[in-house]
Amino acid sequence: MxxxxxxxxxxxxxxxxxxxxxxxxxxxxxxxxxxxxxxxxxxxxxxxxxxxxxxxxxxxxxxxxxxxxxxxxxxxxxxxxxxxxxxxxxxxxxxxxxxxxxxxxxxxxxxxxxxxxxxxxxxxxxxxxxxxxxxxxxxIISQGRVEQIFSAKPADRRAVIEEVAGVYKYKQNKDKATAELSGVQDKLDRVQDILFEIRQRLEPLAQQSAQAQDYLTQKAEFDQLDQARLVLAIQDGRQAAGQLANQQADYEGQLATLHQIILDLEADLTAQKQARQELTTKRQTAQTELLATATRVEQLLGEQKLQAERQTSRSQASHDLAAEIEKTKANQVYWQQTIQERQAEIDLQLEKTATLTEQVKRIKNQLKALDAQTLQTEIDQKRSVLVEQMQRVATLKNQAVFLKQEYQRQTVQSERLHKQLAEVNQALTKVQVTLAQGQADLEQAKAQQQAQKEALAQAQQAGQKLESDFQTARQTWYNQLEKEQRVQTRLQTLKHLADQYEGYYQGVKHLMQARQQFPGIAGVVAELITVPKDQQLAIETALGGALQQVVVDQATTAKTAIKYLTTHRLGRVTFLPLNTVRPRHLATSLLESAQASAGFVGLAADLVTVAAEYRPVIAHLLGTTVIAQDLTTAMPMAKALLQRVRIVTLDGQVINAGGAMTGGANRQQGQGLLSQRQTIDQLTKEGHQLAQQSQQAEERVRTLEHQVQVAAKAFKKQQADLLTVNEDVQNLTHTVQNAKEELARMQKERAALHFELESNGIESEDGHRQPNHQVELETAQQEQADLQTDLDQALQKQAAASQARQRYQAELTECETELARAKAQLEAAQVRKADSQKQAQQAQERMDSLQKQRADLSADQGQVRARIEHDLTEQTTKKDALTAQVQDLDKQLETKGQTIAQVELALENRRHQQGDLMTKSSEVARQKAQVTTNLDHAQTTLQEDYGLDYAAAKAAVTLTMPLADIETKLKLLKRGLADIGPVNLQAIDEYTQVKERYDFLEQQQADLIEARDNLEATMGEMDQEVKTRFAQTFAAVAKHFATIFVKMFGGGQAELLLTDPDHLLTTGVDIKAQPPGKKFQQMSLLSGGERALTAISLLFAILEVRPVPFVVLDETEAALDEANVTRFAQYLHEVNDRTQFIVIxxxxxxxxxxxxxxxxxxxxxxxxxxxxxxxxxxxxxxxxx
Structure with missing residues (x-):
């Protein structure tokens, strides 16, 4: 490739x-x-x-x-x-x-x-x-990659071998496995924490479940006997109710006869009273009329006297009204004149407003005629053209500067290259002169080199000692931090579980998380009490599910909370209202017997520390429970207490009232709700102590780190000094050899300089382009000046138009202001006119009223005097007749009163007889009602408590004992249920659910442990693979390095070493080398050029082990002297048949x-x-x- x-x-x-x-x-x-x-x-x-x-x-x-x-x-x-x-x-x-x-x-x-x-x-x-x-x-190998090799620490140099060995993917996979292992461990810790908390709940729930089963058994027997009791009670009640009904009927017959007699007497009495009432009414009517007539006579006599006095005052009032009428007429004339004046003012303001409105319209038309948009558009166009021309001028100026600079640069560069050629021709002579001087300096440099080596060895030893102390202190610090982190993680988990009420019943958990809605909640019993550590298990066992009962201030708070739980279906909670809960106490005789028994620790209620306001709650829950030392002492104590008292031992064993025993222990006994807070406090204290220890360890690490840095700086200074001396010796040693090789190098250097002269030749055309470019620049500058003149003229024209607009605008503003003022004055004049019209109308109304009053005073006073005298004579005659009528009615009323008294006496005697009979009948009715109530209550109890009617209950129960025996046995069963104490019936189902969850989490814990073991095994396999690959690669690279070093240096020897061969996963890689004429030593003691060439030898060895089709070298040989550069280039020639080289x-x-x-x-x-x-x-x- x-x-x-x-x-x-x-x-x-x-x-x-x-x-x-x-x-x-x-x-x-x-x-x-x-x-x-x-x-x-x-x-x-x-x-x-x-x-x-x-x-x-x-x-x-x-x-x-x-x-x-x-x-x-x-x-x-x-x-x-x-x-x-x-x-x-x-x-x-x-x-x-x-x-x-x-x-x-x-x-x-x-x-x-x-x-x-x-x-x-x-x-x-x-x-x-x-x-x-x-x-x-x-x-791709750069000079920085070479420096990385010879300046790196052995541990960092290891990465070079790892990269060649191709182990990074294994290390990455191991890092992923480590992350997965951390995640698995975190999950395992969480599962174990949850198991720890569930384990605390499991034992109390098991006890509560057993207690609930016992309760249900006794409750079933109690219900069966209670049903029999209710059936017998209904039978007896029905029989008694029949007898009482007969007796009540006899009394009701006698009462009916007596009732008729009383009715007749009451009718007679009513008739007599009615007659008396009619006489009384007549007398009251006559008496009232008599009083009214007498009063009227007195009034007429007073009016007769008053009429004479009024005649005098009316004459004066008529005269005053006449004067007031004249004054009102004058006032009305004044307001009519005012109205005419206001109308004249309004007409004036209307005329002024019309004039100003017309003036405003005229100015606006003038402003509209001065349109500045056309001028602005023309100016923008001229400005745009000017900007473009300015940019063109700037570009031409920049080009002129560039042409000048380029011409100068090329001239300088050409002179420099010619100068270098001259220097190359003189270099050989200078080398011969340098050789003689170098031999004289060599001996002095070697002596200085030996002294520097000794100082470096001492500094290195001191630095290694400090580094060892630093690593030890840092590891101690890391251990402290890890321990602190574990404690903090454990603490945060417990705090979170406590804040979330983990381990509590669902109802309690949901309620306490919403306790802000219920200010009356004091807390859960487990939160309110404190118990010594050695007694916690006993108190937790004694309280059982009561630990999770909620203390509230009063019953209404409990009612509200129950409604909340019911509405949202969040579960059930037992409440302890402070205003209804009553303390329970152990009988004095039983307490004395307990205190006298061996192993007596105390009453459970007395062993608990609690705020005074909650003491009645604790007495209610634990007032009849005794704490004993152990089961050995508890059994005799229970016998001495006649099996009537519940006893709990310090290790959590229970002897219930009645003799039942509960005991044992879980395979992993966990902490309960009471000890959870103590664990949190203990972990908090431990966390503070560990934090202080970590801080102290960190301070020691920082101190040692500073000392290591100071020592490292001293070592580096010694090393630098030694490197300087080594370089001097190396340079002097190779001076003669370099001189012999210099001739061939100079010939090739001259060829390179000729090539560079051709590459950087001066383009003579640039010098000829400058005059033409200057003419073009001057033409462009003249065009720019002409465009600027046109723009200035357009701006002056725009300024004149702007001044005219400002003048018209000021005039418009003044007119609009005056127009607004005229409109305001018009509105004010209209308001004043309306006010004057209102005042004129009020004056007219006043004058009409005064004239009417004066007319009324002129009525005929003679008619009034005649009427008064006639009425006085008529009323006097009527008064005398009424007086005689009242006296006659008084006599009739006296006779009727005597008759009524006789009838009332007879009626009272009959009523006494009726009262005696009614009392007897009421007693019978009360007894019957009581029997009926008891009967209804028994039937209701059957229906509500057991869902049975009388017939079904009678068929279901077997009546084998009398009612009295049934009631006796019911009392015993009721006492037994009371001795069991508070029962959590949900514990049966909840225990099953928690046990299932516990079993599931234990299985999950086993799965996580297996996953952790598998990951650790996989990581071990990866480590083994890394070791194998690293060892094989290191051996191959070391072998080629030793061979290539000899080629690169023309002799000597070199060796790759492992700093810790027994630990291939962490060992560093060190380099020792012996250039020709030197001793075998660490790479760091070599000169700069030797170290660079050694590093290059290692890179070439790596390429031998893992060859690549092409290699890019970026100034890799920059630190080499000329002789080594030549060997470097020769080696490239040796291997370029299999590797393509691109060399910067x-x-x-x-x-x-x-x-x-x-x-x-x-x-x-x-x-x-x-x-x-x-x-x-x-x-x-x-x-x-």
Missing amino acids: KLKTLEISGFKSFAQKTKIDFMPGITGVVGPNGSGKSNIIEAIRWVMGEQSAKGLRGDKMADVIFGGTADRKPLNRAQVIITFDNSDHYLQTDYTEIQIARTLYRTGESKYQINGTTVRLRDIQELFMDSGLGRESFS THRKGTMANADVLYGVTMQEPGVSTMVSVDLTEVLPAQQEE
Whole structure:
């Protein structure tokens, strides 16, 4: 496979389309600094998929597009096309010729093509994968790659061997496996955390489930006996109800007879009272009429006196009204005159408004006549033409400057090249002079070299000691950080679980997450209490599901919360309202017996620390529970307490009231809800301690790091000093040898200089173009001046029109202001006229009112006096008749009152008899109602509690004992249910669900552990493959390196070494070398040129191990002296039959050995162009000269 052509268009400085044909052998690319040589290499890297703009010496990818110069506009597209001869099918494809193109537009769009077909970047990368080619392979070697080898640390130098061995894909796969392993471990940690929390719930749920089963068994027996009790109660109630009904009927018959007698007496009493009421009504009527008549007589006498006094005052009032009427007439005349004045003012303002309106219209027409658009259009056209002419003048000026500068540049460059030729001719003489001086300086340099080596060895030893301490301290710091991270992860998980109420019943969990809606919620019991660590298991067991009961301030809060849970179907919760929950206490005798028993720890309620307001809740839950040391002491204690008290041991075993026992332990006993908060606090404290330790470790690392850096700087200074001395010795040693070889090199250098003179020849036409160009420039400047004059005249005309518009505009503004003022004055005059009309109307209305009042005063006063005297005589006669009538009615009322008293006495006696009978009847009715209520209650209880009617219940139960025995046994069962305590019936189903989830998570945990083990095994296999490939590749590269080093140096020896052969995954790669005349030593102790040539030898060894069809060398030999450059070029000739070389260089020795040279020049600033020459033809011609 060979590289055939490279086409560049719009890429960086290659503005024009440039095509480079690559021939077999060595192709050299030369040119002055800044001419664009490196842009060719970057074009190859770019078309082969380079994605880093910084790697291409840019800030963004669009920077690779030609950006323009003073004479060229920027381009909008960059395109590079590279063509390979693939006739040997080196690349795994059917094509015998492969053309790859990459195009980038300034808009950001880009595309890749293979043989004209648009493809993806991945397709390009896959084409070169494992081929040894590509943008980062050893097919492109720059000076920086050489420096990377000889200046890198052994650990970094290892990457070179790894790249050749092709182990990156294994390392990438291992990185992916490591990431997957981290993900699996995270999932495993989460599963284990969840299992840890579920395990805490499982044991309490198992106890609650068993407790609920016990409860249901006793409750079933209780329900069966209760049904029998209710059936017997209904039978007895029905019998008693029949007897009471008969007795009640007898009483009701007697009451009916007595009731009729009372009705007759009440009718008589009502008739008598009605008669009395009629007499009373007549008397009240007569009395009322008498009082009214007497009052009327008194009024008439007062009116008679008042009439005489009014006669005098009315005469004076008539005179006052006459005066007021005259005053009102005068006021009315004044307002009529005012109305006439206001109308005259309105007429004046109307006339003024019309005049101003006409004046405004006239000014607007004048302004409209001054249209500035035409003038502005003409000015814009003239200005546009002037700008274009100014641009043309500027372009001509720039061209004149460029022609002058180009002529001067070419002249200077030609002089420089001729001067260099002269210097080459004198160089041989200077070399002989230099040899004598060099021999004198050599001995002095060797002595200085030995002293520097000793100082370097001491600095290296001190630096290694500090580096070891630093690595140890850093590893300690990393260990601390890892430990801190594990604690923080564990803490965050527990906090999250606690905040989300994981481990709680669903109803409790949903309610507490919405507790902001219920201000009365105090919290869950588990949150409100604190228990010593050694007693936590006992209290958790004693409380069981009650740990998750919710404490609220009052029953109404519980009611609201229950409604919320029911509405949203979120589950069930047990509430403990502080205003209804009552504490429970152990009987004194039982408490004394417990305290006297061995192993007594205390009452459970007394062992709990809780706020005072919640103490009744704890007494309610734990007031009758005893905590014992262990089961051995608990059993005798239960016997002493007559099996009537629930006992819980410190290790969680339970002896229930009645003798039932619950015990055992899970295979993995976890923490409960009570200890969860203590674990969080403990982890928080531990996290703070670890953070402090990590900080201290970090401070030590920073201190050692600074010391290492100081030591490294000192070592580098010693190393630099030694390198300087080594270079001096090396240069002096090779001076004589260089002089012998200098003659042949000078001949080739002279040929290269002649070629460069031809490439950069002066174009004499530029000197002749300058006078003609100056005439053209002066003509353009005169045209520009004429255009400026025309524009100035148009601007003056526009300014005059603008002044006229401003004058008319000011006049228009003044008229419009005066018009607005006149309209406002018109409106004000109209308002004042309306006000005057209103005042005139009010004066007329006032005058009419006064005239009417005066007419009323003139009525006939004589008629009033006659009427008063007639009425007085009539009312006096009526008063006397009414007085006699009232006296007669008083006598009749006295007689009727005596009759009513006799009837009422008889009626009262009968009612006493009725009351006695009703009391007896009511008692019978109450007894009957009570029996009926009890009967209804029994039937309702049957229906509501058991879903049975009386007939069904009677058929279902077996009545084998009397009611009294049934009630006795029910009391015992009820006490047993109470001793069981609060029961969570949901625990049965919830235990089943949690157990299923626990089993599922345990299986998932096993699967994750298996996945983790598989990943670790796979990573081990990858490590083994990397070791094998690395070892094989290293051995092959080391072998070729030793051979090529001898060729490159003309002798000596070199060796690749592993810094840690026992650990092939991490070992570094070191280089030891012994150039001719030197001792065997580290590469870092060699001179700069020796190190560069050693690194180049290693790169060539790599190419021997993994050969590639072509290699691009970008100033790789820049650091070599001339003798080594010659050997470098000779080696290229030795291997160019199997590898095609493209060499970017400015070294004459390399140029002299190239088969084809391409010159890169910038005849136009900022634009690269290419010229080529076949050196097989040039060199003989130069030698003949």
